[in-house]
Amino acid sequence: MELLDAIYSRRAVREFTEDDVEEAQLRALIDAAIQAPSAVNRQPWCFSVVRDRALLARISREAKAHMLRSSPAALISHHFEQLLSDEAFDIFYHAPALIVISSVEDGPWAVPDCALAAQNLMLAARDAMLGSCWIGFAQGWLGTSEGKAALELPAGCVPVAPIIVGHPKVKAMAPVPRKAPEIHWIG
Ligand SMILES: Cc1cc2nc3c(=O)[nH]c(=O)nc-3n(C[C@H](O)[C@H](O)[C@H](O)COP(=O)(O)O)c2cc1C
DSSP states (O other): OOHHHHHHHOOBOOOBOSOOOOHHHHHHHHHHHTTSOOGGGOOOEEEEEEOOHHHHHHHHHHHHHHHHHHSOGGGSOHHHHHHHHOTTOOTTTTOSEEEEEEEOSOSTTHHHHHHHHHHHHHHHHHHTTOEEEEOGGGHHHHTSHHHHHHTTOOTTOEEEEEEEEEOBSSSSOOOOOOOOOOOOOOO
């Protein structure tokens, strides 16, 4: 797939088939992720791949409870509160795999570096006709000591980008509208 086709046709995928994603395919996504640029070429990331369905279900449960406990009421809309209180709602949409990109060092650039790796990974998934979606709902709980233990991460690592991956139920999704960019042409 051409790069611009991947950029324009990538969508947040929230419906997956039952099929697992082969290990070699997940590995190829991580290989694409690490081609991202990083400040001073520090490559300050590590990757946790979760395919254990019971663990995915546990992370979803814990993350929902954590969001409800820790998000200020003003930030949680009625819709989100209902969603997060719904036992049947799986924040991972029953995807067969979750790849969490975590920063392995402090400093001002580690988080943007991991986000760049995340975008590479999601575009590579699109190229491979896999579906992906960054799941921000998972981030809070994964950053707790319990969450890091579940991902077998050392205390100094910080989960930045939890991304689900699977085979999409729908092969081509409708575009999601974008706001016109606010551009300040200087000079
Ligand atoms: C940082 C970040 C966090 C996100 N968190 C969630 C999430 O928790 N659940 C979800 O369904 N989608 C999540 N998304 C996906 C966005 O909702 C989606 O990218 C956006 O609606 C635009 O749609 P598109 O990706 O198909 O263009 C997240 C995306 C980003 C970049």
